[in-house]
Amino acid sequence: MPDLNQTWFILLIVLLSGYAILDGFDLGVGIIYPLFSDDTHKRILLNSIGPVWDGNEVWLVTLGGALFAAFPQVYATAFSGLYTPFMLLLFALILRATSIEFRGKKLHKLWRTIWDLAFFLGSSLATFLFGVSVGNLLQGMPIHSDMELHCNLLGLLRPYPILCGLFTLSACAMHGTIYLLFKTKDKLKKQIDRFSWHAFGIFLALYLMVTIFTLINIPQAISNFKIMPVAWLAVVVNILALVNIPRSLFLKNYLSAFSSSALTFIALATLFGIAMYPNLITSSINPMFNMTIYNSASSVKTLHIMLLIAIFGMPCVLAYTTIIYYVFRGKVELDSSSY
Amino acid sequence: MHWDIVILARIQFALTIMFHYIFPPITIGLGLLLVIFEALWLTTRRQVYYEILIFWIKIFAVNFAIGVATGIVMEFEFGTNWSTYSRFVGDVFGSALAAEGIFAFFLESGFLSILLFGANKVSPGIHFLSTIMVFLGSVFSSVWIVIANSFQQTPAGYHLVRQSNGFLRAEITDFWAMVFNPSSMYRLNHVLLGAFIIGASLVISVSSYYLLKKIHENFAKTSFSVSLIVLAIASYTMLLSGHEQARAVAYNQPEKLASFEGNYHTCNTHGTRLSLFGIPNSKTLKLDYEISIPDMLSYLVYNNFNKPVKALDAFPQIDWPPLMVPFISYHIMVALGMFYILISSLGLILLKTNQLFNHRYILWVYAILAVIGTIANQAGWVCAEVGRQPWIVYRLLRTSDAYSKTVDANQIIFSLIMFSLLYLLLFFVYIYILNEKIQLGPVTELKYKHSSILDAASDLNKHGEYSMTSTPELDEDDNNA
Numbered sequence: 001m002p003d004l005n006q007t008w009f010i011l012l013i014v015l016l017s018g019y020a021i022l023d024g025f026d027l028g029v030g031i032i033y034p035l036f037s038d039d040t041h042k043r044i045l046l047n048s049i050g051p052v053w054d055g056n057e058v059w060l061v062t063l064g065g066a067l068f069a070a071f072p073q074v075y076a077t078a079f080s081g082l083y084t085p086f087m088l089l090l091f092a093l094i095l096r097a098t099s100i101e102f103r104g105k106k107l108h109k110l111w112r113t114i115w116d117l118a119f120f121l122g123s124s125l126a127t128f129l130f131g132v133s134v135g136n137l138l139q140g141m142p143i144h145s146d147m148e149l150h151c152n153l154l155g156l157l158r159p160y161p162i163l164c165g166l167f168t169l170s171a172c173a174m175h176g177t178i179y180l181l182f183k184t185k186d187k188l189k190k191q192i193d194r195f196s197w198h199a200f201g202i203f204l205a206l207y208l209m210v211t212i213f214t215l216i217n218i219p220q221a222i223s224n225f226k227i228m229p230v231a232w233l234a235v236v237v238n239i240l241a242l243v244n245i246p247r248s249l250f251l252k253n254y255l256s257a258f259s260s261s262a263l264t265f266i267a268l269a270t271l272f273g274i275a276m277y278p279n280l281i282t283s284s285i286n287p288m289f290n291m292t293i294y295n296s297a298s299s300v301k302t303l304h305i306m307l308l309i310a311i312f313g314m315p316c317v318l319a320y321t322t323i324i325y326y327v328f329r330g331k332v333e334l335d336s337s338s339y
Numbered sequence: 340m341h342w343d344i345v346i347l348a349r350i351q352f353a354l355t356i357m358f359h360y361i362f363p364p365i366t367i368g369l370g371l372l373l374v375i376f377e378a379l380w381l382t383t384r385r386q387v388y389y390e391i392l393i394f395w396i397k398i399f400a401v402n403f404a405i406g407v408a409t410g411i412v413m414e415f416e417f418g419t420n421w422s423t424y425s426r427f428v429g430d431v432f433g434s435a436l437a438a439e440g441i442f443a444f445f446l447e448s449g450f451l452s453i454l455l456f457g458a459n460k461v462s463p464g465i466h467f468l469s470t471i472m473v474f475l476g477s478v479f480s481s482v483w484i485v486i487a488n489s490f491q492q493t494p495a496g497y498h499l500v501r502q503s504n505g506f507l508r509a510e511i512t513d514f515w516a517m518v519f520n521p522s523s524m525y526r527l528n529h530v531l532l533g534a535f536i537i538g539a540s541l542v543i544s545v546s547s548y549y550l551l552k553k554i555h556e557n558f559a560k561t562s563f564s565v566s567l568i569v570l571a572i573a574s575y576t577m578l579l580s581g582h583e584q585a586r587a588v589a590y591n592q593p594e595k596l597a598s599f600e601g602n603y604h605t606c607n608t609h610g611t612r613l614s615l616f617g618i619p620n621s622k623t624l625k626l627d628y629e630i631s632i633p634d635m636l637s638y639l640v641y642n643n644f645n646k647p648v649k650a651l652d653a654f655p656q657i658d659w660p661p662l663m664v665p666f667i668s669y670h671i672m673v674a675l676g677m678f679y680i681l682i683s684s685l686g687l688i689l690l691k692t693n694q695l696f697n698h699r700y701i702l703w704v705y706a707i708l709a710v711i712g713t714i715a716n717q718a719g720w721v722c723a724e725v726g727r728q729p730w731i732v733y734r735l736l737r738t739s740d741a742y743s744k745t746v747d748a749n750q751i752i753f754s755l756i757m758f759s760l761l762y763l764l765l766f767f768v769y770i771y772i773l774n775e776k777i778q779l780g781p782v783t784e785l786k787y788k789h790s791s792i793l794d795a796a797s798d799l800n801k802h803g804e805y806s807m808t809s810t811p812e813l814d815e816d817d818n819n820a
Contacts, residue, residue, distance in 0.1 A: 072429020
């Protein structure tokens with residue numbers, strides 16, 4: 001049985017997976033959005049995520065809250081040490097949220113163009129920053145003995161994190177594209193179908209690059225494989241899911257393609273967790289200064305209370321999520337309440 | 340140098356929280372009215388209630404979007420700007436924030452989509468249920484955030500533990516004692532009533548505007564009357580809530596009440612005055628231009644005209660809140676609270692005698708009620724939070740010690756400029772869109788045959804609200820697609 005600290009580490013990975021799968025596709029819709037020029041097509045794209053993006057983003061809010069509650073030291077160190085990237089992330093998320101809401105409020109061409117741009121830039125910047133953060137966490141950051149992170153913005157934009165940022169962009173773009181295959185029809189769908197192959201190709205190329213770079217540069221990424229042989233399962237799932245994406249796209253089985261894409265995200269989040277464990281932030285200065293699930297955690301009592309909150313709360317969350325996706329299933333039809 | 344960082348971080352927090360707090364009270368208050376209007380529509384099937392419901396759902400959506408977008412900033416800022424504070428309270432405060440996410444935000448955001456987009460997809464009953472859930476979600480959200488904030492005002496259910504790295508932090512001992520800390524429930528009902536007041540004020544303002552312009556009169560009169568009743572109940576209850584709340588402050592945070600009241604010198608021979616007006620003078624420690632009622636504060640706090648209320652001189656000066664901002668914001672809040680009792684009582688009398696909609700000058704006052712309500716809510720929070728200074732957690736951690744050690748002034752200046760510009764833009768767009776929607780007005784001549792939301796909503800499409808539907812040629816594309 002995992003102890004409370006381990007349980008919360010696993011739960012954070014679960015929340016991260018949930019966030020990546022759900023917000024991943026609506027961010028992805030934003031990333032590929034400029035490829036479409038027809039206003040109706042743009043509206044169909046926006047309305048495909050219209051009823052769900054807000055709920056998807058709540059996963060991020062909950063992830064932040066859970067990190068704050070379970071591992072406050074990590075929350076404090078990361079958020080203050082990465083001040084400027086987090087501010088840019090907030091900027092991107094605000095821009096994105098408001099552009100979805102405001103774009104459709106006027107027919108004026110310039111008005112729509114500006115909000116279109118904001119939606120694309122907000123989605124892309126946010127996704128890129130998530131990837132860069134993951135890359136930095138994997139590569140390690142200058143954590144000192146005082147548990148503070150001392151580095152500047154340029155110190156974070158190293159080659160590996162940038163590669164991870166690009167990889168995250170491609171992954172979300174692919175995920176969003178596959179989601180849109182569910183939501184569109186006719187001409188638009190044909191266009192997206194063609195594009196899904198490009199998206200998968202770009203994703204695959206970056207996937208291979210990230211994998212090679214990780215194996216060469218981040219030795220601790222697979223050090224846990226020796227003590228946790230079950231970690232190989234995540235690798236196998238990852239590869240199978242990856243292979244199944246083009247197969248399902250070819251067979252036009254979009255549910256299978258989307259599930260495989262989602263499974264890839266889960267496998268990647270799991271591999272990220274395995275690579276990090278038991279650290280939450282790795283110190284590039286001295287392993288003694290690593291922030292672990294033990295030296296950064298809340299008290300056992302709080303972890304226990306939080307677990308109860310999660311046990312009561314998460315089934316409700318899954319129920320709401322299921323209901324919403326069920327109600328808004330099927331192709332997008334624009335009506336008076338659409339964006 | 341670090342003092343500058345504290346000031347900058349405080350300015351940034353004040354800016355972002357005050358801008359954010361324009362929206363959530365409207366979401367909560369308007370949420371209650373949406374529940375009422377939808378219940379009235381479903382029970383009476385009067386078309387006007389349906390028009391009111393649809394009109395206000397659109398405004399609710401715009402409001403909600405900005406509330407969500409600016410709310411996520413708040414959760415991040417504890418970590419980015421106040422990391423020492425986060426390390427100190429994370430064990431206690433974090434669970435309230437996480438609970439807010441799990442219990443409130445998911446509920447709210449999930450059912451919001453049915454409320455906004457689901458009219459064509461679910462039955463009227465399910466739609467009504469969704470409206471209730473969105474309202475409940477917004478209330479739950481306020482519950483958890485007020486609990487978290489109240490822990491900063493009156494910490495309870497914790498003990499202080501020194502970590503292995505020498506850092507002292509608060510750890511939870513009793514979750515329910517933390518939830519029901521001495522101030523949380525007083526403050527919660529105060530916040531909720533404030534939200535109901537601003538929600539009703541907004542509806543009344545727009546209705547008055549229509550009545551003044553003599554357009555949509557049936558719509559306006561109906562929504563005005565319903566909201567006025569909500570406003571009156573909330574305003575009267577607010578008097579009681581405010582009274583209890585001030586008494587709680589007197590017991591829990593006596594320096595804060597002394598700062599609110601401009602009570603600087605304890606006088607042991609007779610009771611303490613209630614100041615109605617004045618300007619705090621920090622040099623002479625007196626109120627300039629003072630108008631006050633002798634012994635009244637003693638009566639309000641202790642039910643005894645002669646028992647003195649502790650003044651600031653009973654506490655070390657290093658623990659004093661600022662004198663000016665809490666005094667002024669508190670008095671603005673109380674004055675506006677009294678104004679609300681007056682204006683809603685007047686409204687009820689005029690409504691009863693069928694004169695409410697004939698007095699144009701009174702309608703002008705009602706037309707700016709939304710602005711007044713926003714000022715009252717903002718002033719309330721300003722006095723609550725500035726009155727807590729110099730503490731970030733009352734008597735445990737000073738604001739000047741709670742900042743992020745790794746963030747420098749330039750970084751905060753950059754983000755402060757970014758937020759200022761972005762929020763300015765958002766504010767103008769918000770006002771612009773609000774104005775567009777108000778000018779456009781409700782969709783009239785709704786012809787629903789089967790009197791269900793489903794059919795009525797599809798009718799909306801034909802009568803068209805230009806901002807939500809496409810141009811004719813786009814509509815063609817729709818059909819081809």
